[in-house]
Amino acid sequence: MKTKKTIGLLLAIICFVSSCDYIDRPYTVPGPNGCTSPEPDFIPRQNPVRKILIEDFTGHRCGFCPNAHNELTDLQTQFGDQVIGIVEHSANNSLTDVALPNPENKYIYNFRSAAAKAIDDQFQVAVNAIPNGMVNRIAVGGDVKIAYQDWENRVTTLLAIPQQMDIQLKNYWDPAAKSVCSYAYTQALEDLNSNYKLVMLLTESNIVNWQKFYGNTPEEIPDYIHNHVLRASITNVWGVSLANGLSMKTGESLINGYSISTENTDWNIDELHVVAFVYDATNFEIIQAEEQKVIP
Amino acid sequence: MKKIFLATIIVAFSTLLSAQTDKTDSTKTKLDKKLSDGTKEVNWGTIHGNFGLDAQYYFNDSLIAAPVVPEKFRMNGFLNLVYTNGNFSAGLRYEAYLPKPLLGFDARYEGQGIPFRYASYKLGGLEVTAGTFYEQFGNGLVLRAYEERSLGFDNFIDGFRAKYTPIQGITLTGLVGKQRFFWSWGPGLIKGFNTDINFADLFPKLGEKKIKLMVGGSFVSKYQDNEDIVNPLDPNQILNLPLNVGAWSGRLGFGVGRFSMNAELAYKINDPNRTNGYIYKPGSAFYFSASYAQKGLGITVQAKRIENFDFRSDRNMTGQPLLMNFIPMLNKQHTYALAATIYPYAVQTNGELGLQADINFTTPKWVAKKYPTQVNINFSMVNALDTNITGDLYGYRTDVFGFGRQLYMDANIEISQKVSKKVKFNLMYMYLFIDKNLVQGFGSTPRPINSHIIVADVSYKFLPKHTIRLEAQGLITEQEMEHLDDRTNGSWVMGLAEYTFSPHFFVSVMDQWNVGNPTEDFQIHYITGIVGYNNGSTRITFGYGRQRAGIICIGGVCRQVPAANGFTLSIMSSF
Numbered sequence: 001m002k003t004k005k006t007i008g009l010l011l012a013i014i015c016f017v018s019s020c021d022y023i024d025r026p027y028t029v030p031g032p033n034g035c036t037s038p039e040p041d042f043i044p045r046q047n048p049v050r051k052i053l054i055e056d057f058t059g060h061r062c063g064f065c066p067n068a069h070n071e072l073t074d075l076q077t078q079f080g081d082q083v084i085g086i087v088e089h090s091a092n093n094s095l096t097d098v099a100l101p102n103p104e105n106k107y108i109y110n111f112r113s114a115a116a117k118a119i120d121d122q123f124q125v126a127v128n129a130i131p132n133g134m135v136n137r138i139a140v141g142g143d144v145k146i147a148y149q150d151w152e153n154r155v156t157t158l159l160a161i162p163q164q165m166d167i168q169l170k171n172y173w174d175p176a177a178k179s180v181c182s183y184a185y186t187q188a189l190e191d192l193n194s195n196y197k198l199v200m201l202l203t204e205s206n207i208v209n210w211q212k213f214y215g216n217t218p219e220e221i222p223d224y225i226h227n228h229v230l231r232a233s234i235t236n237v238w239g240v241s242l243a244n245g246l247s248m249k250t251g252e253s254l255i256n257g258y259s260i261s262t263e264n265t266d267w268n269i270d271e272l273h274v275v276a277f278v279y280d281a282t283n284f285e286i287i288q289a290e291e292q293k294v295i296p
Numbered sequence: 297m298k299k300i301f302l303a304t305i306i307v308a309f310s311t312l313l314s315a316q317t318d319k320t321d322s323t324k325t326k327l328d329k330k331l332s333d334g335t336k337e338v339n340w341g342t343i344h345g346n347f348g349l350d351a352q353y354y355f356n357d358s359l360i361a362a363p364v365v366p367e368k369f370r371m372n373g374f375l376n377l378v379y380t381n382g383n384f385s386a387g388l389r390y391e392a393y394l395p396k397p398l399l400g401f402d403a404r405y406e407g408q409g410i411p412f413r414y415a416s417y418k419l420g421g422l423e424v425t426a427g428t429f430y431e432q433f434g435n436g437l438v439l440r441a442y443e444e445r446s447l448g449f450d451n452f453i454d455g456f457r458a459k460y461t462p463i464q465g466i467t468l469t470g471l472v473g474k475q476r477f478f479w480s481w482g483p484g485l486i487k488g489f490n491t492d493i494n495f496a497d498l499f500p501k502l503g504e505k506k507i508k509l510m511v512g513g514s515f516v517s518k519y520q521d522n523e524d525i526v527n528p529l530d531p532n533q534i535l536n537l538p539l540n541v542g543a544w545s546g547r548l549g550f551g552v553g554r555f556s557m558n559a560e561l562a563y564k565i566n567d568p569n570r571t572n573g574y575i576y577k578p579g580s581a582f583y584f585s586a587s588y589a590q591k592g593l594g595i596t597v598q599a600k601r602i603e604n605f606d607f608r609s610d611r612n613m614t615g616q617p618l619l620m621n622f623i624p625m626l627n628k629q630h631t632y633a634l635a636a637t638i639y640p641y642a643v644q645t646n647g648e649l650g651l652q653a654d655i656n657f658t659t660p661k662w663v664a665k666k667y668p669t670q671v672n673i674n675f676s677m678v679n680a681l682d683t684n685i686t687g688d689l690y691g692y693r694t695d696v697f698g699f700g701r702q703l704y705m706d707a708n709i710e711i712s713q714k715v716s717k718k719v720k721f722n723l724m725y726m727y728l729f730i731d732k733n734l735v736q737g738f739g740s741t742p743r744p745i746n747s748h749i750i751v752a753d754v755s756y757k758f759l760p761k762h763t764i765r766l767e768a769q770g771l772i773t774e775q776e777m778e779h780l781d782d783r784t785n786g787s788w789v790m791g792l793a794e795y796t797f798s799p800h801f802f803v804s805v806m807d808q809w810n811v812g813n814p815t816e817d818f819q820i821h822y823i824t825g826i827v828g829y830n831n832g833s834t835r836i837t838f839g840y841g842r843q844r845a846g847i848i849c850i851g852g853v854c855r856q857v858p859a860a861n862g863f864t865l866s867i868m869s870s871f
Binding site for chain 1: 358363364365366399402403406517519525526527528529533534535536537538539540541542565566573576614685687688690733734736737739740741781783784844846847858859
């Protein structure tokens, strides 16, 4: 009987130990292709400016959320293209739910996206309460969330910080392949010694659909204009490492191109924008952002 | 998948095979007792449990940047019930987070239900559990499933576990299951095997000579389905992922007389995951602790080295969920508010080197015969690893004994003195260094903060059963002019007054004031008042006040807490 015990235990242990998959270099297999359009030329800007990304977590059945939309619009009026907005309908808040069909067909449009959910899973913004947002994904006092009333102060503070990087974008639309190809030119304006990642996202503006708006008459607006709605991520939502995660010297530049298919979507190509930003992978803080229409 | 199934069957089979041979009449469960009149008294078993509720009513408070809570009211509550009858036990826990979890707790807990339920049976040396369970192998370096309610942390395993003790001194544990992920389970399957051998139990003569010797070994593996993850260094490639990731550890415990030590070494194979940036470098962890104790003196020295050892049952998860292991914290767990909550240390599961020395002593009788002084001196420091980035997916290489950037240092002395039957006091001084960005995950840009913390705590029993306690604390640090929008910046002072009417009532008022914040608007008073009632195992507290935004850490595991303003109600009870 002792032999049986020993054999049984040994078999169990061997089985457990064999449950290990050692992977050797190069650690990868071929994947989907990147951008197929020819790589364009970029000319370094003479007077680049720092640009700030505001992420507005919202929902079409959230009656307070248009206040945040309006704040974003006001800030873009005040600061021009130095403020870039993304409006994220995460699937982590019931106010973004698509209502069941009803006689008036309210709120049946699905604004939510996998990219918005992935971002919210990480930062836990919409899951707590909306409207709520992030400005350059910078945490203050341990909290990355920031109420829209405080966006202006945060933007003003961040715009005063010296610019570390510049980003330029050039986009190409292939109607036959129904594909957007976007190239990002990133240039270090100072020595960058952390692991920086480039993220490219697709947003759409001028989507006319239902929105609840407390204080407005009527409170339920059938033809509300939804702007900057996050549709999808062109890169991985957490981006790709610049310079293989190694440091970049002042003046050093890179060009990265990525594509995304619009096949089987209801996106209006004339209203699509590419939003690109670079962030420090160690703390998620965004150091520069840029936005460019797909079809200028 | 076949491999896992086979492993499960073999472990279960081998354990049961071994157990069957030990089944004797003496281990049969006697559920009923025969009375003197010949009738049987039915043993219905016993039920015990505990209940807890934390509720808060929120007010808007833009000054402290408290998030707006449209529903105003939120609560976290639970009820544990455990039924035992002889060798059988079963339990469940109902949890409710209504309408949403309290601010600062993970919003994915929203809802109510019974996530925790199990049944367990002991037969001779075999104990089998089906359902949910908590478990720890050794110091937890390769497996620790536990609950820390105040952090909202719960990573129990749902599956099967068998523990077998063939002879006194040897324990074998095998388990298979999935981890809790809020109201469902994580995607990874966990398999674990552990052996503990206590030689003092095997050889009683060792015990007679006050010699303790324990050895143990663990193996834990997780399986997760394949998926397409783009190579972060080249978007035209996807990662070749290890579906089965194994980790193992060996440990040794030794004690003789007043001296004891405990060491554990663990290793993990390539485990590309979100927390390490999907690199393929293997991980390792080393933990060492030695202590000496005699009457009036206790000395403990500890060390650890952790390299790429964040181990989860979902390779894409960050934060608290689905952690499979636990890295012990080698820093003093402070109890005074400014020392514990302004700059707490968060364990760096992917790389740190830590040391701690702790000395407790009581002054000898010839110094103070009636009321000896108790002194605690503690020093701890943590550095990052000294790494060289390889530039490919391997990640980095390290020097085993190389110290990287300093992350944290805590040097403190605490003196406790009873002056008379009515008066006693505690004094504490602490020097603290922290690289706030690195330790608390705000960035790689250095943000070193040096601070000095002073605490005076006096309690005075002015009448039998009536005690008043006063606490004054100060945290002195330089203002960070480059972080003007940080509501935790510069020096703090704190005062607390507490009145206790034993054994049932207490009331306290506390004010934390960020007096040195360079932004004048942020020189905020965080005032809190609490009234409490204790009766046996029941404790009820009701309070009102402001909660400061920050980080709460317990055992080095942390959660972020947003600012809040409102009424709080807490009820804890057990039966």
